[in-house]
Amino acid sequence: MSRPRRGRRLLAIVIVCLVLPYALPPIYRLPVSRPFTGAYLWNPYEGARGRWLRANLHAHGRAWGGVTNGQQSDAEVIAAYRAAGYDIAGISDYQSIATMDTMPTVPLYEHGFNVGKHHQLAIGAQRVDWIDFPLWQGVHQKQYVINRLKQSSALVMLNHPAKLHSYTEEDLTRLTGYDLIEVANGQVMAEERWDAALSSGHTVWGVGADDTHDVTDPDRTAVAWIMINADSTSRADLVNALRAGRSYTVSRTAGTPTAGRLAIASVVVKDGTLTVTCLDEPATFSFVGQNGVIRGTSADAMSASYTFTPADTYIRTVLRGTQTVLFLNPVLRSDGFGPAMPVADVDPLRTWLLRFAIAAGCVAMLWRVRR
Ligand SMILES: [Zn+2]
Known part of the structure; x- marks a missing residue:
C-alpha cells in the first residue's frame, strides 16, 4: 500500500x-424555560436546626502519578482542612473516589476528561463513570453525562461553570437533573449562571469550594466553602441536607484563611415576607430575584426582610460582611408540593x-x- x-x-x-x-x-427534548410559579413560598431552610457544619467538597490530592497536579496526598489534604476547622473535607480526585474509612468524608470524585472543562462533582458516588466526550460537548452530550452520573451518585454538581464557559447561561436555562452548581470556585464566581438556571425554573442549590490542588497555596485554600445544616457528618445526613438546600455558600474576600465572623442565625418565611438574621457582625443584605435583578438591599444590619411581590419568582439573599460574603439558597415559588424539577425526555x-x-x-x- x-x-x-x-x-x-x-x-x-x-x-x-x-x-x-x-x-x-x-x-433530548429539553424543557422550555418556565419561571417558578405558585402561591406557596418554598423555604429550603425551613427544616434547619442548630448545627451548621463547614465543608469543602472540591480539593485535589496527588493522583494518577501526579498528572492531575495535586501536591499533597489525599490524607494530607483532609488533615489540612480538619486543622483549619472544617467539619467535612471532600477529596475530588479526577475519576477516582478516595476511600477514607477513618475520616468524616463523603465518597465523591470529579468527573470529566475533556478539553472544554465540562466537569461535574459526583457526590455520594458508588462507582466511577468513565463515559465522557473529550473534544466537544453540546447540550445533549452534557445532559447525557448528567443523567449517567445520577445513576451512580446521590447528587451531581456542575463544577466551575464559568471556566472556559464549560456551562453557558444558555445551557443552564435548558439542562435538567443536576442538583448543585458551583457558584464560587475559589475566587471565581458564577452567580449569573445560577440566576440563569433559577430564572428558567430549575431548582438548583449553590455551592462554594476551593478546588485547590495545593493546600499550602493561600489563594486557593479556605477561599470558598459551604455551611451545611445537618445532624451529623454521615453520608446520608450530608446528602439529605444538600439535596434539600439546607446549606449556604461562603466566599472569603479578605482576612486570613479563617471562617470569618459572619454566620446565619435564621431564614424565616412568614406571610409572604422573607426575613434573614445573621450572627456576630452586621452585614449588607441584598435580595436577588428573577434574571439576577437586585430587588432590595439593607445596609449594616443584623436582620433584614423582603416581602415578595406577585412578580417575584424566587429571591436569594446575599450578605456582605467584613471578611466574607454569604450566598443563601433561594426561597422560590411553588405549588406547595415541592420545588419544580423539570425533566428532559428522549426524542x-x-x-x-x-x-x-x-x-x-x-x-x-x-x-x-x-x-
Ligand atoms: Zn474541574
Whole structure:
C-alpha cells in the first residue's frame, strides 16, 4: 500500500473513532424555560436546626502519578482542612473516589476528561463513570453525562461553570437533573449562571469550594466553602441536607484563611415576607430575584426582610460582611408540593435519525478508503 493511501486510511479510522461516540447520547427534548410559579413560598431552610457544619467538597490530592497536579496526598489534604476547622473535607480526585474509612468524608470524585472543562462533582458516588466526550460537548452530550452520573451518585454538581464557559447561561436555562452548581470556585464566581438556571425554573442549590490542588497555596485554600445544616457528618445526613438546600455558600474576600465572623442565625418565611438574621457582625443584605435583578438591599444590619411581590419568582439573599460574603439558597415559588424539577425526555425519532446518519457516514468513509 502506498504511503498517502495508508495515511488516508489512518485518518479515516481516527475520524470514525472520534465521531462514533456521538451516536451514544440521545437527542433530548429539553424543557422550555418556565419561571417558578405558585402561591406557596418554598423555604429550603425551613427544616434547619442548630448545627451548621463547614465543608469543602472540591480539593485535589496527588493522583494518577501526579498528572492531575495535586501536591499533597489525599490524607494530607483532609488533615489540612480538619486543622483549619472544617467539619467535612471532600477529596475530588479526577475519576477516582478516595476511600477514607477513618475520616468524616463523603465518597465523591470529579468527573470529566475533556478539553472544554465540562466537569461535574459526583457526590455520594458508588462507582466511577468513565463515559465522557473529550473534544466537544453540546447540550445533549452534557445532559447525557448528567443523567449517567445520577445513576451512580446521590447528587451531581456542575463544577466551575464559568471556566472556559464549560456551562453557558444558555445551557443552564435548558439542562435538567443536576442538583448543585458551583457558584464560587475559589475566587471565581458564577452567580449569573445560577440566576440563569433559577430564572428558567430549575431548582438548583449553590455551592462554594476551593478546588485547590495545593493546600499550602493561600489563594486557593479556605477561599470558598459551604455551611451545611445537618445532624451529623454521615453520608446520608450530608446528602439529605444538600439535596434539600439546607446549606449556604461562603466566599472569603479578605482576612486570613479563617471562617470569618459572619454566620446565619435564621431564614424565616412568614406571610409572604422573607426575613434573614445573621450572627456576630452586621452585614449588607441584598435580595436577588428573577434574571439576577437586585430587588432590595439593607445596609449594616443584623436582620433584614423582603416581602415578595406577585412578580417575584424566587429571591436569594446575599450578605456582605467584613471578611466574607454569604450566598443563601433561594426561597422560590411553588405549588406547595415541592420545588419544580423539570425533566428532559428522549426524542426517539431524532435520536435514531442521528444514530443512523453517524453510522452511515462512518461506513461510507471506511468503504471509500478501503477501495
Ligand atoms: Zn474541574
